[in-house]
């Protein structure tokens with residue numbers, strides 16, 4: 066419990082927690098924060114090593130965001146989806162500038178789930194086809210359709226879900242689904258898309274949707290060249306490529322978008338989380354000119370009441386300008402290089418880290434039971450030990466995402482190297498207490 070007031074009890078009586086049995090929820094009463102740290106009502110000062118819900122790329126209490134949103138709220142503009150105003154035009158222009166070349170026109174919404182829903186709808190409207198290929202391990206959102214599209218066990222209570230979902234294999238090199246080792250890898254995971262398309266009949270498939278880097282399901286960094294192969298397969302079969310950059314976008318991996326590492330332009334790219342730095346709920350889909358032109362004379366059967374809301378548009382503009390002015394993409398790349406070296410040492414000293422992998426400021430530790438003589442294994446750390454770790458991390462005031470035997474490191478992009486080093490010291494001590 067990290068609440069010093071009665072708010073947690075009042076709230077628990079009236080408001081649900083997400084993704085948990087309510088009795089197991091862990092309240093976190095955040096009262097403020099600055100940069101990569103936040104403060105709870107009981108006086109605790111935490112390291113935010115998970116960027117809240119992977120969305121707080123600009124860190125806590127960013128003055129520029131507070132000013133931009135304060136001013137927008139004071140104007141109190143009410144709008145309809147057809148409204149014309151400067152921040153909406155500017156948000157569209159800036160998104161066309163920072164996304165890969167060839168992506169031109171944006172559809173706005175309020176979350177990553179909605180961004181993906183609308184991307185799938187646009188792909189179906191554009192192609193007249195229904196099926197969608199998705200990875201075996203992936204997350205695309207919590208609505209009925211997007212959860213069933215996700216390769217995530219959380220979809221199971223809702224099956225049967227969206228019809229026409231086709232699965233392909235993951236770039237999960239630590240447990241390669243094709244039984245390969247890095248030395249024998251020939252990008253079978255990318256080629257599996259072609260196998261899936263040929264099996265289904267490509268003329269029935271509207272799109273393939275892939276996270277830029279699989280996030281919550283394990284941080285799978287695809288091998289260099291992966292996206293180019295995927296792009297070529299899509300082009301060969303006339304299937305649209307949707308990059309879900311909800312988690313991996315806006316500098317998280319050391320480039321504006323994860324697909325930039327391979328220099329690939331998808332047909333549609335979805336965004337949320339870092340799009341607004343978490344300061345307001347926002348999502349978006351950006352599409353190529355070819356897709357945009359299709360809707361010049363065809364009805365875009367997509368919409369929502371709060372389409373391109375002024376608070377969202379102001380937040381998008383302020384976020385992009387802040388990322389640019391503060392050089393946060395370059396900063397994430399530099400910190401990623403630092404972490405690449407630092408985390409290798411960190412893992413070498415700890416035989417229970419089966420693997421540490423990542424890019425930029427998006428990393429995962431795969432925690433495994435060490436074998437005899439402390440050799441590294443791939444046997445997942447059991448749930449009971451992971452629960453012990455979770456309690457220790459809370460006590461140490463470390464906010465990190467956890468799932469199964471995975472522990473994720475994804476601090477705000479504004480974190481300084483010295484702060485990251487200090488946080489890693491705390492993290493190392495917490496891990497050693499749990500596993501040694």
Ligand SMILES: Cc1ncc(COP(=O)(O)O)c(C=O)c1O
Pocket residue numbers: 175176177178179181204205206207276280281309310311312313337338
């Ligand atoms: C890759 C990815 N896509 C989509 C979503 C859904 O976004 P939201 O929770 O904003 O609906 C998430 C959320 O974690 C995500 O990580």
